[in-house]
Amino acid sequence: MASNNSKIGNDTVLQWVTFRLDKEVYGVNVMQVQEVLRYTDIAPVPGAPAYVLGIINLRGNVVTVIDTRQRFGLVPAEITDNSRIIIIEVNHQVVGILVDAVAEVVYLSQSEIESPPNLGNEESAKFIHGVCHKNDRLLILVELDKLMTEDEWAEIINL
Amino acid sequence: MSLEVDEEILQDFLVEAGEILELLSEQLVDLEQRPDDKDLLNAIFRGFHTVKGGAGFLQLTSLVDCCHVAENVFDVLRTGKRHVSSELMDVVLQALDTVNAMFEQVRSGLEPEPADPELLLALGRLAEPTSEAERKAAESEPLRSLEEELAEADEEVERASVGGDITDDDFENLLQAITSDDLPDDSSETVNSSGDDNITEDEFESLLDELHGAGKGPVGSSDSNSSRVDDLDPNGDITDAEFEALLDQLHGQGKHTGSPEVSDDAQVESESSVSSGRSSVKASGEEDLISDDEFERLMDELQSQHKGAFAHFGESDGSPASIGHPDSAPPPEVKKPVSAQKVEPTKPASVVKAETVKPAVENKPVAPKPVVRAKTEPDKALVEISEDKAGSAPVRSAVADKAGSAAPAAETTVRVDTKRLDDIMNMVGELVLVRNRLVRLGSKHADDELVKAVASLDVVTGDLQTSVMKTRMQPIKKVFGRFPRVVRDLARTLRKEVNLELIGEETDLDKNLVEALADPLVHLVRNAVDHGIESPEEREQAGKGRIGKVVLSAQQEGDHILLSIEDDGAGMDPDKLRKKAVEKGVLDADAAERLSDTECFNLIFAPGFSTKTEISDVSGRGVGMDVVKTKITQLNGSLNVRSVKGKGSRIEIKVPLTLAIMPTLMIMLDDQAFALPLVNVNEIFNLDLNKTNVVDGQEVVVVREKPLSLFYLHRWLVARSRDEKGSKSGHVVIVTVGTQRVGFVVDQLVGQEEVVIKPLGRMLHGTPGISGATITGDGRIALILDIPSMLKHYASR
Missing domain, CATH: 1.10.287 (Helix Hairpins)
Known part of the structure; x- marks a missing residue:
């Protein structure tokens, strides 16, 4: 892990919070992460879109929690002691994403980020910002803005 | 944003002017009832004036123009040179509409469009006094010559001011002319031994006119001590220091007696201060109201001239440079005793003034008296000055009201976002x-x-x-206030005679609610006038008075507000509604037959339903009541219609006091908590689930001989539905949705709880059947159910 925060030339160094889902490690921009919570009871919302797990009480505020596994086209998994809810803010909207585990914060310079391979299923490809090879690991960087779009929401309403 | 003005100032203006305009529409309608109410006329005059002042500062020229002519009309009205007529009211109301329209344009960031020139012309005509001959006939005999002279003087002033600023000489001449003219008139008329050291109302008016003609008064000067205009307008208004200095000078003038040519100095002084305000005046266009201090100065000048100029002060006092440095003015401690002895005579002076008779000695101290007060508290001094003189001349009382109402208000209220x-x-x-x-x-x-x-x-x-x-909380007056106007206009258009009665205007309710209720209420009131009240002829035939009555009332009922709109009109005919419903395809004939009368009345809320065969400006599209219903439902409120054919209708609206907190019935389904809005909940009972019947595939239960559809909330709202067959009894909550009553079977009843509604995130916004979430007493989340939407979504499957 590169703990070097300095700028190399014009290369911007970004910090990413990494989390694990299934067997892969993903990263989200640290600027979008508000906090990480232990798993708490999620109240399901009848009639909500399938990828919405439900809502939680975050110190008096109601926060929607997204089933990241479902969104990424993964099979559902049991909640374990490692399960975390990452509270993120995207487009002034606070949402939680349920992940299997949260690992660490890594520093990546812009040049290290490669564009994603044009493979994989379409469902998840939309959210991939890029990938990064670091220390023999493949880190998938998630574009949270694309995790939910107005269009998609409109689609869901019209179903 | 096409307007290049400071956003903050604009916002302030929008808030303040918005309130004034709202008030104006109320006052204008009041005026029609009480056309001779001087206070009201003054209030309206001030309203237009303040809006104009603000608009002038923001360089909203078209708004200024329109307000200006309207203001002129009221200037004429309040001085009694013209009387209120309904034609005049029509034009003025139209002007107000135009101002409102412009105001909306400004609000949405557009440059306001110039007013219809015809309207301005019409207003301009109304701003002329009712013809010279008429007026003279109305005036008392001794005053006639004076009037003529004044008119001449006015013309002179106007001529002089056409070219721009009036010169010192002109001004002086005019003053001389007026004062010398006054001499014979006053002495012939009054029993004053010393003659004429006093100004009459007419003289005062003429002075006003002069200033008006010269167009030199500082912008917003009428509210010099009350509004933000002066803070924002460094040129337009004199500062406190300057004001004090001027008062000092005046004081000196009143105190010393001396050389006769001093009145010139006084004029120089007034000129200089007037010119200090000139720059801003030019920016904002014409100005026709003088400020308090100018008024005081003019009074003094007149007095000193009548007296043979007993006042004296140094040359330096008169020059603009010395303003703010009252070196030659006597120190404050000297003034105090002087004014103290003069306080007494001042009050009688103002009283006598109104009768145009006044002893010389009493008149003299008018200016000195306020000076000392101004020394300590300039703001208060203004209030007191004007209070002392209130009632003597319209402008003065106008100033008094303005200052009087603004000063305490500034101390007791805070505007909070x-x-x-x-x-x-x-x-x-x-x-x-x-x-x-x-x-x-x-x-x-x-x-x-x-x-x-x-x-x-x-x-x-x-x-x-x-x-x-x-x-x-805000009083519902904010909404009610617009109705007199709505009813008046509508009644005029429809040629009906309608009296609107407002009850419980002071009832407070949540600000959001006040705003949200405005539209539905307008619809309902319009409906009452349009559909409810019959034409005067029909009313007479039906044995009622020609004038219909619409009562709009508000009252608090526990944690609810009950609003009702009642009219004594024709009422609704259930059979006609049934027929119409079948015609419009809202219901089939059988269903229509089975409807109770109350249910029939509720048909009026159905979308696309209208009994009018012709679509008019006022109604007939069948949209209004649907909007009302939707809006009230959104507010967690309920609607109730009662009507007796031939007697009238009454529509009741019940809304919660606030939107933020909602009383609910907490229920449990499995281990999840849900909250049913208590407004909808009718009753709760325990039911043996084996005693249900199935009608047309729908489970029903008979409660007090009425069948109720029964729904299992569990099946709708819990994903992993367990088999309920095992349970023999269940809790049934009966809810009312519109006129429909249904039963919900729930697993467990928790109890009544007041909850704070938390909106769901954007992703979940619009989820059917769920209006929000809340956090229960034990920190868990409960979903708040939106019963109508839930029924629509689930029950129709």
């Missing part, structure tokens, strides 16, 4: 939840101390909640 209030409300909501939690915890422990502490927390939080809620 609603966002901030919302935040506080939110936090208090949180506190309420924590309290609920503690109350629950406390009930589990038998600790006396804890129970006491929790109990007092309970009380304090309750009080806090109420107080914060009250900060958001």
